[in-house]
Amino acid sequence: MPETPNAWTDERIDQMLGNLLRTGVVLASVIVVLGGVLFLMHDGTQRHDYSVFRGEPREYRQPTGIVADALKFDSRGIIMLGVLVLLATPFARVVFSLVTFAIQRDPIYCVVTAIVLVVLSYSLFYKG
Template sequence: MKQSNLGDRDIQLIIGNLLRYGVWTALTVATLGGIIYLFRHDREFVNYQTFVEHDDNIFDVIKHMLNGVFQGYGHSIILLGVMLLFLTPILRLIFSLVAFFIEKDYLYVGITLLVIGIICFSVFFGFAH
């Protein structure tokens, strides 16, 4: 049997496509949410003098966002698009981690794990104030 190995060029092509399609998907979802939001709230008056700050953790935000997406709320679909945009480079890091591990490039495996760890720490334990 012939064994197929991924070369550096193949990995770079996959990573490029991952970033490209991730950004396009996020843009499409956010645009769809914006259109839905505009059609449902086109005559609504917005008061920009008051700002309500919520101090929710990331799990509450995701739960409320998904509930809103399933109910068809435009602002939740826009937030889903933004979340997808944030997740795109995270997915790139995870794919890079797997690629470095397959290539047995353990220095870059360690560096990538450190970067993923820093991102996870800042998302889950970050302070708002």
């Protein structure tokens, strides 16, 4: 059977997967750079002792709080948004795999991928 360009072959999926990962890392880096520049311009002369663990403020501990802070152009919030995009990249990769396994009608791997997705979701939306 001749391969059409739109066939969901493993090779083509690998290409798309590679692009997805690269996009995530580049996007995250750009956001972190933007936040970083803002941060250094405003708060570069501040001091902070990192030898004592205090833990981050509540708003930086949850995706919703981070997005809200970033929208207020809080520089630390923007950096955390970049970090969040980075954390979301593997997550998006697994979602993408779930979709492709579903299209390929591969029930075993739909289940396998769904399990990984559940574990990842548990972590990303973890409330301690």
